[in-house]
Structures are given as structure tokens and as C-alpha cells.
Amino acid sequence: MNKAFTKETDGDEDEDGALPEIPAGTKNYITPQGYARLRAELLQLIDEERPKVVEVVHWAASNGDRSENGDYIYGKKRLREIDRRIRFLTKRLEIAEVADPALHHGSDQVFFGATVTYADETGEERTVTIKGIDEADHAHGEVSWISPIARALLKCRVGDVVKLVTPAGVHEVEILDVKYPAASAQA
Structure with a gap:
């Protein structure tokens, strides 16, 4: 077949999976x-x-x-x-x-939408907000609910020590604080 009649693609025809797949x-x-x-x-x-x-x-x-x-x-x-x-x-x-995280306002248990402050084994504190796959922005301290840290933290409470499995090994992190946004006046 003559090359003039073949369809050329620029390799970007099927990039719908650019973001992580939903489990x-x-x-x-x-x-x-x-x-x-x-x-x-x-x-x-x-x-x-x-x-x-x-x-x-x-x-x-x-x-x-x-x-x-x-x-x-x-x-x-x-x-x-x-x-x-x-x-x-x-x-x-x-x-x-x-899923509206404001429904859990005042709770000390980690659910979707929580802003969690935790400390690793060295005592270094980090704060992350657990968001959806399509909205998480690591640069702003937001992690997807399917990320390893989020999965380790979900359903735990303030004071719990959880094991976080990473490529570098298993680490323990302690949950120091859990916050949720207050319900908006529009609801």
C-alpha cells in the first residue's frame, strides 16, 4: 500500500488514561x-x-x-x-x-476529604489532604485516596501509629491531627 494512503497518528489518540486508573x-x-x-x-x-x-x-x-x-x-x-x-x-x-468531607467535621477519624497531620519515625511532621484521583495536587499537599499514604491513614484515628509501605521499606507514622472543612452556609 502506498504510504500516502496510510493514516498517520501523532501518538496522542488514546491518552484518556493520563491520570491514574480507578481501582x-x-x-x-x-x-x-x-x-x-x-x-x-x-x-x-x-x-x-x-x-x-x-x-x-x-x-x-x-x-x-x-x-x-x-x-x-x-x-x-x-x-x-x-x-x-x-x-x-x-x-x-x-x-x-x-463525597462531602464536611459531614465528618469534628471527627478524629480519617475519612475521604480529611486534612491529616502525621509524624514519621524521624519526628518530621507532614500534612496532607485526601482528595479524589482527578483533583489531588501534590504540590498543594493533596494526595489521592488511592495513594499509599492515604490508604494507610484511612479509618485510623488521632494517636494511631500506622505502617506505611514504601519502595524504601516499611515506615511507621503517627497521626497527630485530623481536620475537616466546616459545612458551608449554602447547604
């Missing part, structure tokens, strides 16, 4: 704020960004030769990226299980 038999837990943020991103892509790119691609296509038309080529590529993100967000929001 089999579990739900896609997410905070109300995380759900709202993902939904806002989806609506922004559908209502604003995609129509603008479609307009640019339409304009570029009307200019004639598409093979050397940068606006057309990069516009089509951006459209594929937007459509891929829309599919991903739609799938994730469909299976999302919104």
Missing part, C-alpha cells in the same frame, strides 16, 4: 469542589474554547491549500486535544461519587 470495584470519589471544578472545565471547553477553535479551523480551511496551512493543521490538532479532554471529563463526571 476495579471502587467508586470515583471526589469532593463537591473538585466536581464543580471539573464540570466548569468541561462546560468551558464545550461552550467557549471548542467553538473558537472550530471557527479558526473553518476560516483556515476556506483559505485553500490545507497541507501547508498552519492555522488549519494546528487548529485540527487542538480540536482533537479538546475533544479528547471532553470525552475524559464526561466519563469521569458520569462515574463520580461526590
Whole structure:
């Protein structure tokens, strides 16, 4: 077959799995704020960004030769990226299980949405907030509920010493504090 008639891909056709997969038999837990943020991103892509790119691609296509038309080529590529993100967000929001951490406000037991302060064997204190897979941001001290530290901490209470299994070995951490956000006035 002539190479001119084969479909070329730029290797990014199936990147829906860019974020961690949800473990089999579990739900896609997410905070109300995380759900709202993902939904806002989806609506922004559908209502604003995609129509603008479609307009640019339409304009570029009307200019004639598409093979050397940068606006057309990069516009089509951006459209594929937007459509891929829309599919991903739609799938994730469909299976999302919104869990409000404010329901546990005042509790000393670790559940989804808790902000936990713990100390390792050296006495170094760390604070993490347990969030959903799609919303956790390690740079802001947020960890996914499927992460090793979150799994070790879940269902424990203040004062408990838990074993954390890491590639470097088994470490013990002590839970020092557990906090939850207060219920909002909107509820």
C-alpha cells in the first residue's frame, strides 16, 4: 500500500488514561469542589474554547491549500486535544461519587476529604489532604485516596501509629491531627 494512503497518528489518540486508573470495584470519589471544578472545565471547553477553535479551523480551511496551512493543521490538532479532554471529563463526571468531607467535621477519624497531620519515625511532621484521583495536587499537599499514604491513614484515628509501605521499606507514622472543612452556609 502506498504510504500516502496510510493514516498517520501523532501518538496522542488514546491518552484518556493520563491520570491514574480507578481501582476495579471502587467508586470515583471526589469532593463537591473538585466536581464543580471539573464540570466548569468541561462546560468551558464545550461552550467557549471548542467553538473558537472550530471557527479558526473553518476560516483556515476556506483559505485553500490545507497541507501547508498552519492555522488549519494546528487548529485540527487542538480540536482533537479538546475533544479528547471532553470525552475524559464526561466519563469521569458520569462515574463520580461526590463525597462531602464536611459531614465528618469534628471527627478524629480519617475519612475521604480529611486534612491529616502525621509524624514519621524521624519526628518530621507532614500534612496532607485526601482528595479524589482527578483533583489531588501534590504540590498543594493533596494526595489521592488511592495513594499509599492515604490508604494507610484511612479509618485510623488521632494517636494511631500506622505502617506505611514504601519502595524504601516499611515506615511507621503517627497521626497527630485530623481536620475537616466546616459545612458551608449554602447547604
